[in-house]
Amino acid sequence: MQNTVVISLGGSIISPGEVDIPFLRGFHRVITEYLEREKQRRIVIVTGGGAPARLYQGAYKQLSNKPEDDLLDCIGIAATRLNGELIRALFNPLCRDPLVTDLEGKFDFTGSVLIGAGWKPGFSSDYDAVFLASCYQADRVINLSNIPKVYTADPKEDPLAAEIDRINWKGFREIVGDTWIPGKNVPFDPIAAQFAEKLGLKVIIASGRDLENLEKILEDKAFSGTIIHP
Secondary structure, three states: OOEEEEEEHHHHHHOOOOOOHHHHHHHHHHHHHHHHOOOOEEEEEEEEEEEHHHHHHHHHHHHHHOOOOOHHHHHHHHHHHHHHHHHHOOOOOOOOOOOOOOOOOOOOOOOOEEOOOOOOOOOOHHHHHHHHHOOOOOOOOEEOOOOOOOOOOOOOEEEEEEEEOOHHHEEEEEHHHOOOOOOOOOOHHHHHHHHHHHHHOOEEEEOOOOOOHHHHEEEOOOOOEEEEEE
């Protein structure tokens, strides 16, 4: 499916504290207008967990003497699915199919929008986005979150961290490592990065709330963000 674009939509912009209604209205408008300009276009959107994931994972950490990563992941996955059902409802009737949650099962793509969410422990929604990109021959994943670019280090911890406009997968993995930690705030999940590198996929990191910038990305115009490439 040559005209398919995959978006990994961070939960931090769907529900940063509560559901961001103005953002979702604008996001819906941008995606709908993009699809209307060429009828062959398709969009896959994979949702993250956002505030509900952090809230309930935090509660589990306080309640357990020894919280387990798999159980933290299960809580986060439930939050991604809640967000996914909201986005699926938002794009009705363009999205005709059930929420994709089982990457080993059978799923259809009969409309112009398909929504996916968390799969199983050890795999983030970023990984799901890369997997679905491979299913539908998409050549890029647009990663929208509260992280506008890749930096040489975490800018919250290193004031000298510099912005990066383009970086290959080897360089990116040197920055983020190769281990998935539930709830860790990185530009793109390290396990998903390994998969994307293997596929030769391009990933664009950009600020999710900048809808004008998203329009530029979708139409292959100059934009603000980071391109991670093979």
